[in-house]
Amino acid sequence: MSTFCHACGMPLTKKEDFAGANEQMDFCLHCADGDGNVHSCEAIFEGGVQFFIGAMGADRALAERVTRKNMKGLPHWLGNESDCLQGEEATDDEFAKVLGKL
Numbered sequence: 001m002s003t004f005c006h007a008c009g010m011p012l013t014k015k016e017d018f019a020g021a022n023e024q025m026d027f028c029l030h031c032a033d034g035d036g037n038v039h040s041c042e043a044i045f046e047g048g049v050q051f052f053i054g055a056m057g058a059d060r061a062l063a064e065r066v067t068r069k070n071m072k073g074l075p076h077w078l079g080n081e082s083d084c085l086q087g088e089e090a091t092d093d094e095f096a097k098v099l100g101k102l
């Protein structure tokens, strides 16, 4: 059983956090449907950007760089050459600072 979503990194702490409320899933309810079909990289990326803007008042450029770095380190995207993850990434310092604010 996964403890975090393999596509967006969200902690999976209770049954309702899982796609389809199915604890066998490696994905959260935001990233996959009840059959385990994971949404597009673009859709999940945009969700991450909105999350970081809302959670910490980041400007869009920073939120994009942080989301890109976050997603690129997750199992679902490793070795999965998605165009939307190409581009500038947050530095380790920026990333740590952002996570510290959550």
Ligand SMILES: [Zn+2]
Pocket: 005, 006, 007, 008, 009, 010, 027, 028, 029, 030, 031, 032
């Ligand atoms: Zn997710």
